[in-house]
Structures are given as structure tokens and as C-alpha cells.
Amino acid sequence: MNEQNKPTGPKGPMAGSMQGSQPHKRKSSLTRETLVKIGAHLQIPYNEIVGQGVPDRFVTLIRRLETGEIAASQDDDFRGENAASDDKGS
Amino acid sequence: MPPNPSVSEAMLRAVPSLRAFAISLCGNVDRADDLVQETLLRAWANLNSFEPGTNMSAWLFTILRNLFRSEYRKRRREVPDGEGTYAETLKTQPEQASRVEFEEFRTALAKLPPDQREALVLVGASGFSYEEAAGICGCAVGTIKSRVNRARTRLAELMSIESVDDFGPDRELKAVLSGGGSGS
Numbered sequence: 001m002n003e004q005n006k007p008t009g010p011k012g013p014m015a016g017s018m019q020g021s022q023p024h025k026r027k028s029s030l031t032r033e034t035l036v037k038i039g040a041h042l043q044i045p046y047n048e049i050v051g052q053g054v055p056d057r058f059v060t061l062i063r064r065l066e067t068g069e070i071a072a073s074q075d076d077d078f079r080g081e082n083a084a085s086d087d088k089g090s
Numbered sequence: 091m092p093p094n095p096s097v098s099e100a101m102l103r104a105v106p107s108l109r110a111f112a113i114s115l116c117g118n119v120d121r122a123d124d125l126v127q128e129t130l131l132r133a134w135a136n137l138n139s140f141e142p143g144t145n146m147s148a149w150l151f152t153i154l155r156n157l158f159r160s161e162y163r164k165r166r167r168e169v170p171d172g173e174g175t176y177a178e179t180l181k182t183q184p185e186q187a188s189r190v191e192f193e194e195f196r197t198a199l200a201k202l203p204p205d206q207r208e209a210l211v212l213v214g215a216s217g218f219s220y221e222e223a224a225g226i227c228g229c230a231v232g233t234i235k236s237r238v239n240r241a242r243t244r245l246a247e248l249m250s251i252e253s254v255d256d257f258g259p260d261r262e263l264k265a266v267l268s269g270g271g272s273g274s
Contacts, residue, residue: 030242030243030246038214038245038246039215042199042211042214042215046211046216047110049110050107050110051106052106054102054105055123057123057127058105058126058127058130059102061131062098062101062130065130065134072132072134
């Protein structure tokens with residue numbers, strides 16, 4: 001066989017799984033199905049809390065705020081949606 | 091002047107999700123509810139900062155997160171805070187999943203770095219887009235994507251998931267279908 005035509009082995013994303021003599025390398029990316037499963041596990045307890053609805057204390061709080069029975073004081077250091085965050089890194 | 095009633099209702103509608111997110115941060119229901127209450131009070135007092143027509147829920151999540159971060163920094167100076175406490179609060183044992191598997195998931199979730207867990211909960215459970223989650227966390231969209239991706243990958247590693255066949259009831263179902271199940 002000409003040296004130039006010598007097979008060089010599989011290339012591309014499936015190359016690792018096609019090289020049987022190579023030690024098994026853990027997949028770094030997960031299938032979409034697996035990701036969906038993880039999401040589902042995450043949502044079960046979350047949805048359970050959401051399913052509890054609005055506890056009375058919060059309904060009462062909002063009604064008292066509406067009527068002015070209690071007053072919330074404005075903050076000088078309020079950090080809302082547009083506030084700069086100190087959390088820029090990962 | 092009191093806020094438009096629709097604002098009040100929008101705030102109330104957001105409460106269940108706020109509670110779930112707060113519990114994911116605090117790991118303690120009572121503390122989480124106090125955090126939600128403080129969030130509503132802050133939001134009410136600063137309604138002039140809210141832009142009508144924008145996402146009220148995301149705005150409230152941002153306030154809650156910032157309050158938690160402030161509180162967390164204070165508490166960290168006082169007492170050690172248990173990381174991963176969200177997982178500790180997940181007492182649900184869903185019928186459709188095996189107890190062992192769910193326990194594994196709780197344990198794995200607890201081991202995630204807080205930033206990754208937070209991003210994963212916002213995107214994977216709260217249903218926010220990457221852009222919205224980035225706005226809430228005050229970081230770049232790419233950072234959120236990276237955190238979510240690393241969180242998912244880490245979860246899978248911790249639970250030794252390499253394919254969907256390794257995960258969940260499917261594994262049991264597969265065993266039953268192949269005749270190897272215990273029928274439990």
C-alpha cells in the first residue's frame with residue numbers, strides 16, 4: 001500500500017468510539033434525552049413547591065401593602081434588575 | 091399613589107416560583123419565606139424602578155437573588171453556611187423514579203458549586219431563558235450557558251450517567267422488558 005494512501009483511522013466526533021483498542025474515554029457531552037431526564041428530576045421537587053400555591057401570609061402582606069396598612073420604605077441601595085452585579089465571573 | 095392592582099396580582103402570581111427559587115438558595119423553607127417576604131417589600135417600595143411591560147417575575151427573582159447574596163455574605167462572616175442545602179430539602183420521593191436514584195440525584199445536586207446550581211435551577215426548573223437567567227444573575231449569557239452545561243455534565247458524572255439507558259425508571263423498565271427485572 002502506498003504510504004500516502006495508508007488509512008489514518010477515523011476522524012471526527014465518532015472517532016473515539018470507533019477505536020476499539022483505545023481505552024474507553026468518557027463522553028464529554030450528554031445526549032439530549034439525558035439532559036431532558038436531568039431537567040425532569042430537577043423539576044419534580046420544584047413543581048411540588050410551586051404547586052403549593054401562594055401561602056396566606058403573602059396574600060395578607062400584599063393586601064396590607066395595597067391598603068397602606070404597612071408601608072415599605074424605599075432603599076437607597078436598592079439593587080433591581082438593572083443593577084450592576086459583582087458576580088461577573090463563573 | 092397605590093400601584094395598579096394588576097401589579098399586585100402579578101407579584102402574587104410570582105410568589106410560588108419565588109418560593110421554589112428561594113428554597114433552592116436557602117435550603118430552609120422558613121428562611122426562604124422570609125426572603126420572599128423581604129423581596130415583596132423591597133419590590134413594592136421600589137416599584138418606580140420597574141419598567142412596565144418588562145418581565146415582573148424576572149425582576150422579582152433578581153431582587154430575591156441580590157437580597158440572598160447580601161444576606162449570605164453577612165452570614166458567612168458569622169457562621170458557616172451549608173452549601174447545597176437545596177438538595178437537602180428535596181424530601182420528595184417521586185413514585186415514578188426509584189428512591190435510590192432520587193437519593194443519588196439529591197446528593198449529586200448538593201455537590202454542585204452554588205453558581206452552577208443556581209443557574210441550573212433558573213434555566214432547568216424555573217423556565218427562564220438563558221438571557222433572562224443572565225439578567226437575574228448579573229452575568230453574561232455565555233457564563234450562564236457555561237454554568238448550566240457544567241452543572242448538567244457534573245450531575246451526570248456524579249450519577250455515572252453515560253447514556254439515557256443508565257438513568258431512571260428506564261433502566262428498571264429495560265430490565266423488566268428483557269426479563270431480568272425483579273418485578274418490584
